[in-house]
Amino acid sequence: MNRAEKAALQLRAVAVLRTLKRSRTYDELAALTGLPAGDLNRYVNGHVLPGVERARETVESVGREELAHELESRISVDDEGYVDNSAVVFDQSFLDLAAPVAAESFDFERPDVVLTAATDGITLGAAMASYFDADIAYAKKRKETAVEEFVESRQRLASGIELTYYLPADAVSAGDTVLVVDDLIRSGETQELLLDIVAQSDATVGGVFTLIAVGDEGMDRAREITDAPVGALTTFEGR
Numbered sequence: 001m002n003r004a005e006k007a008a009l010q011l012r013a014v015a016v017l018r019t020l021k022r023s024r025t026y027d028e029l030a031a032l033t034g035l036p037a038g039d040l041n042r043y044v045n046g047h048v049l050p051g052v053e054r055a056r057e058t059v060e061s062v063g064r065e066e067l068a069h070e071l072e073s074r075i076s077v078d079d080e081g082y083v084d085n086s087a088v089v090f091d092q093s094f095l096d097l098a099a100p101v102a103a104e105s106f107d108f109e110r111p112d113v114v115l116t117a118a119t120d121g122i123t124l125g126a127a128m129a130s131y132f133d134a135d136i137a138y139a140k141k142r143k144e145t146a147v148e149e150f151v152e153s154r155q156r157l158a159s160g161i162e163l164t165y166y167l168p169a170d171a172v173s174a175g176d177t178v179l180v181v182d183d184l185i186r187s188g189e190t191q192e193l194l195l196d197i198v199a200q201s202d203a204t205v206g207g208v209f210t211l212i213a214v215g216d217e218g219m220d221r222a223r224e225i226t227d228a229p230v231g232a233l234t235t236f237e238g239r
């Protein structure tokens, strides 16, 4: 490992600890990590960096299970099965941790572009794009001003309302590998539109990832459209 890689690992460990600290006392963080509370305080406040071995152990200890647990503790589901995930999508540090875990948990092809749907998918999309050193693209329900060419995909929803997403045509190029992500998948209607935009762009789907699947319907729908890996960090019961 060269100096830069060591520093990146040490900083990632600090990011992990800071994220875990948000909902914990130092004593609780010490119990969780096995590291002394005083050391944790110095790491979280940036006075000292953890040594490379400690950094590695810290980063590796936050695997899929821990992250899913952290995610579940931050969201609430109402009586009708609707999810409030604002404490997740507004926390870029948490999403920055989710990206490597998603990449390690599923066999996604390395993307050229990470594609999502505005609005709530954008922060996760940005974290994933940054991790893969890929571009971020997001389809919007309105046409972007001053852009001339769009790829658009329209669908009539179960409710009868029509939903259209527009993506500037140069956001995804023919031949690109595209990782499609969203914060939440329920019916899969949004995924169907995003996957259609990838197909219209003559690009390849490298995977589909969501933080939260509500029921199986949307995930199954995505799996019918693509053979690429389709994965969720957590699944909740649908209505």
Ligand SMILES: O=P(O)(O)OC[C@H]1O[C@H](OP(=O)(O)OP(=O)(O)O)[C@H](O)[C@@H]1O
Binding pocket: 117, 118, 119, 120, 121, 182, 183, 184, 185, 186, 187, 188, 189, 190, 191, 218
């Ligand atoms: O699987 P589906 O049933 O299509 O639902 C999932 C979509 O719903 C939410 O977005 P929403 O449509 O609420 O738009 P927003 O992000 O702009 O709030 C969420 O961010 C997904 O994009």
Ligand SMILES: Nc1ncnc2[nH]cnc12
Binding pocket: 081, 082, 083, 084, 085, 184, 186, 214
């Ligand atoms: N927040 C949410 N919870 C459950 N299903 C949804 N579909 C779209 N947004 C949703």
